[in-house]
Amino acid sequence: MALYNDTVMENFLHPKNVGELENPDGTGVYGSPVCGDMMQIQIKVDNDIITDAKFKTFGCGSAIASSSMATSMIIGKTVEEALELTNKQIINELGGLPPVKIHCSVLADKAIKNAIYDYAMKNGKKYAALEGYDPEADEDEDEHGEAEE
């Protein structure tokens, strides 16, 4: 079956950063308006660097692969750098996802932003990328390609 490439399969079958952190500095939850699946991402932040991240999801294999990749991508980055992460970068790093699965990568992207938003709120931090940010907003209405059956 060639629907999913080896990188996607590897991240789905052996996902990194699954679970919960003991004392997270930020927790973000996001429910997809496209499929109804949920994602939780937690982060640890030290000196403005993301030192750890973990995810839990009700999502599909593509959501698991995306979150495994996305959490790996943000660990070691500054909060500002992590805020720049887009679902397109996650997909590129995975080597591509089928068009009907693009929205699954949005779960990881949005849950990370929501976790950073939570961290920023709790610590009185301000980041330019979060100005006017609404963690409840559904931004991925047009991100999922063709209508799904």
Ligand code: FES
């Ligand atoms: S996360 Fe819901 S279908 Fe992939």
